[in-house]
Structure formats: structure tokens, C-alpha cells
Amino acid sequence: MAEPVEWRADGIPRSARFDDIYHSESGADAQARFVFLGGCGLPAAWAGQPQWRILETGFGFGLNFLTTWQAWRADPNRCRLLHFVSIEAYPVSQEDLLRAAAGSPELLPLAEELAAQWHGLLPGFHRLWLDKGQVLLTLCIGDVQPMLRAQRFDADSIYLDGFSPQRNPEMWSPETLKSAARFARRGTRLATWTIARTVRDALAQCGFKVEKTPGLPPKRDCLQAVYDPAWELRRRVPPSEDQIAEPGHCVVIGAGLAGAAVASSLARRGWTVTVLDASDEPASGASGLPVGVLAPHVSPDDALLSRLTRAGIRAVWPQLEQWLVEGIDWGATGVVERRMPGDARFPANWTADGPNESWLATPERLRALGLPADAHAIRHTRAGWVRPARLVQAWLAQPGIRVETGRRVTHIERMAEDWTLRGVDDEPFAQADRVVITAGFDSHLLAPDLPLQPVRGQVAWGVASPDSQLPAVPINGDGHLIAHVPHKGGELWLTGATFDRDSEDAALRPDENQVNLDKLRRLHPEAAAQLQPDFTSGRVHAWAGVRCASGDRRPLVGRMGPDREDGLWVCTALGSRGMSFAALCAELLAARWHGEPLPLPARLASALDTRRTWT
CATH class of the missing domain: 3.40.50.150 (Vaccinia Virus protein VP39)
Known part of the structure; x- marks a missing residue:
């Protein structure tokens, strides 16, 4: 209040x-x-x-x-x-x-x-x-x-x-x-x-x-x-215990959400940034999802992940407003999160004054969304849908950033005062004052000591007519449903996703369309009934990607390891919350480089630091 x-x-x-x-x-x-x-x-x-x-x-x-x-x-x-x-x-x-x-x-x-x-x-x-x-x-x-x-x-x-x-x-x-x-x-x-x-x-x-x-x-x-104290000051240790950097040339490896966000944050601080990506175009990996949900995590005790996702959404929201077109590239629609049987992520006694700028959805609101009036659901106001690739493009279009695709970096070595990056044929791609690895699960090829895990996910999507009766607001829960996203000749809808730990295979699996339809039946029965003919007739498309997670399911932002020279950093393991975490992690990295105020309390910043993995 x-x-x-x-x-x-x-x-x-x-x-x-x-x-x-x-x-x-x-x-x-x-x-x-x-x-x-x-x-x-x-x-x-x-x-x-x-x-x-x-x-x-x-x-x-x-x-x-x-x-x-x-x-x-x-x-x-x-x-x-x-x-x-x-x-x-x-x-x-x-x-x-x-x-x-x-x-x-x-x-x-x-x-x-x-x-x-x-x-x-x-x-x-x-x-x-x-x-x-x-x-x-x-x-x-x-x-x-x-x-x-x-x-x-x-x-x-x-x-x-x-x-x-x-x-x-x-x-x-x-x-x-x-x-x-x-x-x-x-x-x-x-x-x-x-x-x-x-x-x-x-x-x-x-x-x-x-x-x-x-x-x-x-x-x-x-x-x-x-x-101006009269006594001799002890050497001041920067807040992050890292060497404060002067803007120079930085190479970012990976042109997905993490890499684009890091490049944008550093360029805004005067760095010249070269972004290298192994694919033919940016956002070709997990960041190439056709459209995704942006919503906070919720928990009865306002746990660490809940606070981190709120901070992450606050960090990215004004950038969505700044650089993307609302209604085309993203939608500030809010999100309804439905509690499924056995899900105790939020208590039944939440009110309109609850955390996360969220409140219990009223029976009238639930009926308007095609959900049972007695369903238990929360409406998040600071939430919506985003096309991740559009956000990546906007970040990479900022002044001071150059993108080179088809550049697979296989090893990085220190040469005098610079870092040299080389490919499979030992060809040097670039030299830089600092390097940031943001290549999703492929980061493990350059940072093998980090506890990274691949998580494969597949979604189903299609195109509905503009008069579709699908919910106007994304529904989240055990899977999610997004509809009414402008698309050629109609409106895109998307539902899913599967969750396969330790799978690096991004090939499409036709049988998983049925898995996603079954998820949708539990999440929103009316929408599943509307879309059943599309699944049956084969008009449904699929998309799959491999997300990167850490051992504790939190991003990793910081130096590579205790015995690594300063100047070689990572920003990875954003998991399935890349849109929530990318801008926040990029600002945290930039703050550590420049001795700036932290965007998070020190304890929360430490929860994302690579140092937690050093043993």
C-alpha cells in the first residue's frame, strides 16, 4: 500500500x-x-x-x-x-x-x-x-x-x-x-x-x-x-571483486537472447561489440521459438526464483516498449496462470493485493476466457507474449554492434593483451579485450567445467482465422496456450511444450503433437476441442529447440572459473525463461564490469554468479 x-x-x-x-x-x-x-x-x-x-x-x-x-x-x-x-x-x-x-x-x-x-x-x-x-x-x-x-x-x-x-x-x-x-x-x-x-x-x-x-x-x-580522510585508505576492492574494465572491443559468442542482450548492454556503455554465431542467422536456436510467454514465477513464500523473474520482467519490459511494436512483435495482454491439480505454487487465499502484480481471477473473468468458473487461476498484469527473434533483432540493431553468422568458435586463447578466437580450421575469427560466451548449451564446448544440461522442448502451432474463439489472453500452467498473434493470412496460436532433460536432438518428433494436444486438454479443454480438427487433419506445425539449464535451474553470469584470467566470461543457462532473464543478466554482467550499482540486492546477484559452481 x-x-x-x-x-x-x-x-x-x-x-x-x-x-x-x-x-x-x-x-x-x-x-x-x-x-x-x-x-x-x-x-x-x-x-x-x-x-x-x-x-x-x-x-x-x-x-x-x-x-x-x-x-x-x-x-x-x-x-x-x-x-x-x-x-x-x-x-x-x-x-x-x-x-x-x-x-x-x-x-x-x-x-x-x-x-x-x-x-x-x-x-x-x-x-x-x-x-x-x-x-x-x-x-x-x-x-x-x-x-x-x-x-x-x-x-x-x-x-x-x-x-x-x-x-x-x-x-x-x-x-x-x-x-x-x-x-x-x-x-x-x-x-x-x-x-x-x-x-x-x-x-x-x-x-x-x-x-x-x-x-x-x-x-x-x-x-x-x-x-578526504586523513588516514591512508586501504585498496578499494570493487563490489564484484573483478577488475573494472574500460570500454574496448568485446566478442560475444552466440546471437540468441542472452548474446543479443549482452551486446546491447555493453554497446550502450561504449563498447564495440562483435557477435559471432555458428548458424546462418541470429536467434536460430532456442531463441527462435515462434512466440513465447513472458510471465513471472509465483510461489507462496515469494521464493528466490519468484523475485528473480519479477526483476527480469521489470528489466525487459521498457525495452519491449522502446524497440518493438506492440500487437505485432509483442503483446502486453497479461497472462492467466491456471493452477492444475496437485500444484501448490500459489495459495488459494491470494487476493488482489498479492505479490507479482497479480490477483485471483474472478469467476466472470474465467468464464470469459473459456475456463471453468471454479478454476483456480491468477491473472498477471505485467505479462504477455513476445516474439523472441524480434527482440533479438532489435537488440542487435543497436549502434556499436556487428553480427557475423556462420562463425563456429572452437577455442579461445590468450595472446599478449588480447583474446583470439579460432574456428575448426584454426582460422582466427577475431581478437578482443574481453569475450562473453552466450551460446546456450553449446557453451559447454568452450566452458566444459560449467554444470550445463540440455533440455529439449517441442511446441505445436498453427494459424487460425481472425474470428477464432481462442482465449484473448495467454494461459499458463502445465504448458501454455498463446493465440491471436498476427501472422500472414490469419492469427498464430501456439501450445506446448514438452520437456526432455539431457536431450540435444532438436529434430521434430511427430508423436509429440499428440503430447501437446493432451497438455492443452488439461489446461484449456474448450481450446483443445476447437483445435482438434487441425491436429487431426495435419494442419498443425511443430517447432523444437534445445534450452540450456544449470544444475540449480538458475542462469550463470560471471567469469569462467577461479583459475581463469579476467576477461573470459559467460552468460548462459537461461533455461525456459530466456525472455525473463536475458536483459537482467546482461545488466548484471555490465554492472560487474564497470563497478556500477547492482540491479539486484547482493544476495540475489550472488544467486546468479558463476562463483556458486566453483568447488
């Missing part, structure tokens, strides 16, 4: 929880420009930088962020990538977010873009993608100290904001300020509106040189500080 806000007659918002106002009478945007940007020397300080990383305690209505974003947009010398990490225990509603920005014409359009992604703010991290991914806002929802412990990066600027030290002492405690100081490098500038003696003393003890400066009326003073 959103934090309630009281709006005074003069338009100043007030928090009943803390019995304090959100900003001074001079206005939040004026305070942001004067106290925070001015106190941290922005925008001049980020001029010409590859990236700038800001840590904020206390997001509130986001006006410090919006003002910083607006200054970044207006600056011709801005940094390539702006990271803004903010902690907020009690997020306000979307309506209050917009109301707070309504009095600032230059901020309101940005607030509307922010509000479009202001949803599903459960405790944890939420990465918001803005300005084509050049502005990344990481919202850390929760109490300040746990959230600071869950994140780690070297901040270039620190904004200390929040309700007054008297009203909200935890936000300004010596322990909190010490935790914030751990993000500072020598030269990091800090700004805040409070000049409380306890805050000044705690910052000084943490290594900041603190100075009171004239404030924005009606306040007399504000505070500025620079991290």
Missing part, C-alpha cells in the same frame, strides 16, 4: 508518520538544484565522464532525481550513463508523485515517464530504465541500513535527504552515515540540507571534510562535504 500524504492548503506535502513536511517552503525543485546539485558540483562534475553514480537516502517524491535527470538532459557535456540509486522505506502513490511535480513544467514530463514505471514496488530493488537506458534509477525499497548493506558501488555524489534528524533519527544515525560513507571514494562530494551537529560530527568521523554553506531561504545554511 502506498504511503499516505497529507497536502496542506499551501500545497506543501506532509507525512503523518514522521510529523514533518517533505520539503521546505522554497520548493523541492529549487532545493534540489541549490542544495544537492549545487552542493555536489553538478552538472559540471560529470562533464565528459563515461558514467556518474549518485547515492541518495530518501527518495520521497523523486524531485531530487527528476531535477538531476533534467539537468543531465539539458547538458551537452553530460556523462554517457547516469546511475541514480535511492533508498525509500515508504514509497508514495503514483498520483502523489505526479502531484508533487505538477508545479514544475520542466519536471512534469519526466515525472510522467517515471510514473509509468512506478508499479509493483515490493521490498527490494527495482531498476527503472529511462532515456533509452542512459538513465538508470535503482529504487531500493526498505529500511535504510539493510538496503545500504545490500548494495555496493563507488558513488561519485551522495545526497543525504529525508525527514529531520529529530523526526527520523534512524536515517541520520552514526551507523547509517557510516554505511553511506562506505560508498564514497576519495573526492566524492556529499550534500544535504541539514546542519545538525550530530550529522556534521558523524560525517567528519567517517572521513568527510565538512563545511556549512549559505542555504536556500528560508534556511540560513546547508551542508557540503568531500570525502
Whole structure:
């Protein structure tokens, strides 16, 4: 539930929880420009930088962020990538977010873009993608100290904001300020509106040189500080314990969802990327599925996989909106997940306020979808269908990326400062500063120590007339059904899939059409009855692919192994959730390369790291 806000007659918002106002009478945007940007020397300080990383305690209505974003947009010398990490225990509603920005014409359009992604703010991290991914806002929802412990990066600027030290002492405690100081490098500038003696003393003890400066009326003073401790700093270990990379040339092996996402993330950070694929065209493997379901995993205890898939869908959703055509390349239709007998993935007492932006489907909704009114099903709103190959094409079309097909890499070797990639005839394909292996199950040929498993899957699909009575919303459960996807001369439907562990054979098996029809009968009897004639007459097509899974069914993102030189990485084992995981894993890899804020809490990021397999 959103934090309630009281709006005074003069338009100043007030928090009943803390019995304090959100900003001074001079206005939040004026305070942001004067106290925070001015106190941290922005925008001049980020001029010409590859990236700038800001840590904020206390997001509130986001006006410090919006003002910083607006200054970044207006600056011709801005940094390539702006990271803004903010902690907020009690997020306000979307309506209050917009109301707070309504009095600032230059901020309101940005607030509307922010509000479009202001949803599903459960405790944890939420990465918001803005300005084509050049502005990344990481919202850390929760109490300040746990959230600071869950994140780690070297901040270039620190904004200390929040309700007054008297009203909200935890936000300004010596322990909190010490935790914030751990993000500072020598030269990091800090700004805040409070000049409380306890805050000044705690910052000084943490290594900041603190100075009171004239404030924005009606306040007399504000505070500025620079991290410059008198003691010798220990060598700072990057958050990922990996060597921070400068953008150069990277070769990505594999042009499926994982490889295309990695290439796009790195190119956005200034890398020149060459993508090599053994097939004749991109998305020829498991990513060539005609159409797939994008939906979160659900569990009664909100387990690890549930949180990871939610983060993954949040990561890819704005990119679908950015680069694909809704209704043709993808559909934001939502997904209904039906609970089958014996399936305990979600409890019967879920309500409209449940996690995953999902709620129990009403009997009326179930009947409209052709399901029994007493069926137990959940409707996911942040879900839909996607043509994976279209997403791959969009990612690979970004500037800075070159794709070479028909290039099967058989071995990689270190040559002086570069990596050299060779094929079957020992012909060198390319040289690179870094290499990322994203070749699905074929990754095991180049990374034999990784615990990879092939999982073959086959689906059935066909073309129905536009007046088809198939469900308008994808149905998920024991298998899935997608319909009404635009296709030449009609609308594509797809159902399946089979699941054969340890099978690398992608050849079609005619008998598995019947297996998929039987699955459909259990999932949606009416749809199975409608499509039975197509199966009987042989008008049904089949598609098969081999997915790549790890031993624990989670993606593998990181260096190849403990004894491997830095520069040889993998992003693989996305399993049957490639669309949910590809963008998230690519951003996690890029964050580790550049010492950026993590898109996930540290514990969740570790759950995807290759280091968990090192024994």
C-alpha cells in the first residue's frame, strides 16, 4: 500500500508518520538544484565522464532525481550513463508523485515517464530504465541500513535527504552515515540540507571534510562535504571483486537472447561489440521459438526464483516498449496462470493485493476466457507474449554492434593483451579485450567445467482465422496456450511444450503433437476441442529447440572459473525463461564490469554468479 500524504492548503506535502513536511517552503525543485546539485558540483562534475553514480537516502517524491535527470538532459557535456540509486522505506502513490511535480513544467514530463514505471514496488530493488537506458534509477525499497548493506558501488555524489534528524533519527544515525560513507571514494562530494551537529560530527568521523554553506531561504545554511580522510585508505576492492574494465572491443559468442542482450548492454556503455554465431542467422536456436510467454514465477513464500523473474520482467519490459511494436512483435495482454491439480505454487487465499502484480481471477473473468468458473487461476498484469527473434533483432540493431553468422568458435586463447578466437580450421575469427560466451548449451564446448544440461522442448502451432474463439489472453500452467498473434493470412496460436532433460536432438518428433494436444486438454479443454480438427487433419506445425539449464535451474553470469584470467566470461543457462532473464543478466554482467550499482540486492546477484559452481 502506498504511503499516505497529507497536502496542506499551501500545497506543501506532509507525512503523518514522521510529523514533518517533505520539503521546505522554497520548493523541492529549487532545493534540489541549490542544495544537492549545487552542493555536489553538478552538472559540471560529470562533464565528459563515461558514467556518474549518485547515492541518495530518501527518495520521497523523486524531485531530487527528476531535477538531476533534467539537468543531465539539458547538458551537452553530460556523462554517457547516469546511475541514480535511492533508498525509500515508504514509497508514495503514483498520483502523489505526479502531484508533487505538477508545479514544475520542466519536471512534469519526466515525472510522467517515471510514473509509468512506478508499479509493483515490493521490498527490494527495482531498476527503472529511462532515456533509452542512459538513465538508470535503482529504487531500493526498505529500511535504510539493510538496503545500504545490500548494495555496493563507488558513488561519485551522495545526497543525504529525508525527514529531520529529530523526526527520523534512524536515517541520520552514526551507523547509517557510516554505511553511506562506505560508498564514497576519495573526492566524492556529499550534500544535504541539514546542519545538525550530530550529522556534521558523524560525517567528519567517517572521513568527510565538512563545511556549512549559505542555504536556500528560508534556511540560513546547508551542508557540503568531500570525502578526504586523513588516514591512508586501504585498496578499494570493487563490489564484484573483478577488475573494472574500460570500454574496448568485446566478442560475444552466440546471437540468441542472452548474446543479443549482452551486446546491447555493453554497446550502450561504449563498447564495440562483435557477435559471432555458428548458424546462418541470429536467434536460430532456442531463441527462435515462434512466440513465447513472458510471465513471472509465483510461489507462496515469494521464493528466490519468484523475485528473480519479477526483476527480469521489470528489466525487459521498457525495452519491449522502446524497440518493438506492440500487437505485432509483442503483446502486453497479461497472462492467466491456471493452477492444475496437485500444484501448490500459489495459495488459494491470494487476493488482489498479492505479490507479482497479480490477483485471483474472478469467476466472470474465467468464464470469459473459456475456463471453468471454479478454476483456480491468477491473472498477471505485467505479462504477455513476445516474439523472441524480434527482440533479438532489435537488440542487435543497436549502434556499436556487428553480427557475423556462420562463425563456429572452437577455442579461445590468450595472446599478449588480447583474446583470439579460432574456428575448426584454426582460422582466427577475431581478437578482443574481453569475450562473453552466450551460446546456450553449446557453451559447454568452450566452458566444459560449467554444470550445463540440455533440455529439449517441442511446441505445436498453427494459424487460425481472425474470428477464432481462442482465449484473448495467454494461459499458463502445465504448458501454455498463446493465440491471436498476427501472422500472414490469419492469427498464430501456439501450445506446448514438452520437456526432455539431457536431450540435444532438436529434430521434430511427430508423436509429440499428440503430447501437446493432451497438455492443452488439461489446461484449456474448450481450446483443445476447437483445435482438434487441425491436429487431426495435419494442419498443425511443430517447432523444437534445445534450452540450456544449470544444475540449480538458475542462469550463470560471471567469469569462467577461479583459475581463469579476467576477461573470459559467460552468460548462459537461461533455461525456459530466456525472455525473463536475458536483459537482467546482461545488466548484471555490465554492472560487474564497470563497478556500477547492482540491479539486484547482493544476495540475489550472488544467486546468479558463476562463483556458486566453483568447488
